[in-house]
Amino acid sequence: QKEVEQNSGPLSVPEGAIASLNxxxxxxxxxxxxxxxxxxxxxxxxxxxxxxxxxxxxxRFTAQLNKASQYVSLLIRDSQPSDSATYLxxxxxxxxxxxxxxxxxxxxVSP
Amino acid sequence: DAGVIQSPRHxxxxxxxxxxxxxxxxxxxxxxxxxxxxxxxxxxxxxxxNNNVPIDDSGMPEDRFSAKMPNASFSTLKIQPSEPxxxxxxxxxxxxxxxxxxxxxxxxxxxxxxxxx
Numbered sequence: 001q002k003e004v005e006q007n008s009g010p011l012s013v014p015e016g017a018i019a020s021l022n023x024x025x026x027x028x029x030x031x032x033x034x035x036x037x038x039x040x041x042x043x044x045x046x047x048x049x050x051x052x053x054x055x056x057x058x059x060r061f062t063a064q065l066n067k068a069s070q071y072v073s074l075l076i077r078d079s080q081p082s083d084s085a086t087y088l089x090x091x092x093x094x095x096x097x098x099x100x101x102x103x104x105x106x107x108x109v110s111p
Numbered sequence: 112d113a114g115v116i117q118s119p120r121h122x123x124x125x126x127x128x129x130x131x132x133x134x135x136x137x138x139x140x141x142x143x144x145x146x147x148x149x150x151x152x153x154x155x156x157x158x159x160x161n162n163n164v165p166i167d168d169s170g171m172p173e174d175r176f177s178a179k180m181p182n183a184s185f186s187t188l189k190i191q192p193s194e195p196x197x198x199x200x201x202x203x204x205x206x207x208x209x210x211x212x213x214x215x216x217x218x219x220x221x222x223x224x225x226x227x228x
Contacts (some may be wrong), residue, residue: 034216043202043219044154088154098144098167098210103153 005028005092006102013053014110020074021105026070032092033065033072039085039102048074056098115220117203123226127193132193132223134203135184140218142211144190145178146202148222153200160186200224 003026013019035045050056050063062075086104116135119187124130136143158168163180180186204217
């Protein structure tokens with residue numbers, strides 16, 4: 001059984017701070033990792049993907065992957081109230097496979 | 112493209128009634144997924160189709176749940192009879208081969224919020 005674990009939160013940060021969201025996964029052969037953002041009452045939308053160990057930056061977002069530790073994280077710099085949402089970590093196995101989602105971490109950014 | 116389209120957006124029904132949820136995938140996407148989201152269990156994959164054929168239905172919770180995809184542009188998820196514990200948000204998503212190999216994303220519909228009373 002593939003598992004993806006996230007702290008449910010809420011994670012509360014003040015506006016302008018760095019938010020750090022973490023995710024661990026159980027399947028060692030996982031190859032692709034995704035962060036989805038889900039606003040309340042809305043559908044998940046992809047914000048970052050990462051496939052190799054290390055960091056990947058896109059604007060205010062940085063995804064970090066450590067396959068040896070089976071750990072992936074998302075950093076949000078200069079957090080804004082509009083970043084308040086639930087962030088879902090999703091993991092895909094090797095080759096042709098479906099996504100396994102974590103339960104998500106709720107992020108609250110206060111003005 | 113209008114994206115993945117689901118209907119209805121909200122459904123309230125009485126226990127024991129049949130419920131049918133509908134989905135139109137993005138044109139050109141040959142993979143379609145049905146997910147269920149609850150606070151307790153998160154986002155769970157129920158079933159997925161490739162080229163209208165069900166590939167993996169191991170996530171379907173019970174025989175009360177069934178899904179069909181009669182053509183490339185339409186799928187249904189049916190619950191008969193419905194029970195209060197089926198209350199959840201049901202999402203449909205679609206992607207193509209690149210998505211299954213992890214090089215692109217799955218696109219989600221807006222979901223159907225089902226309440227069984």
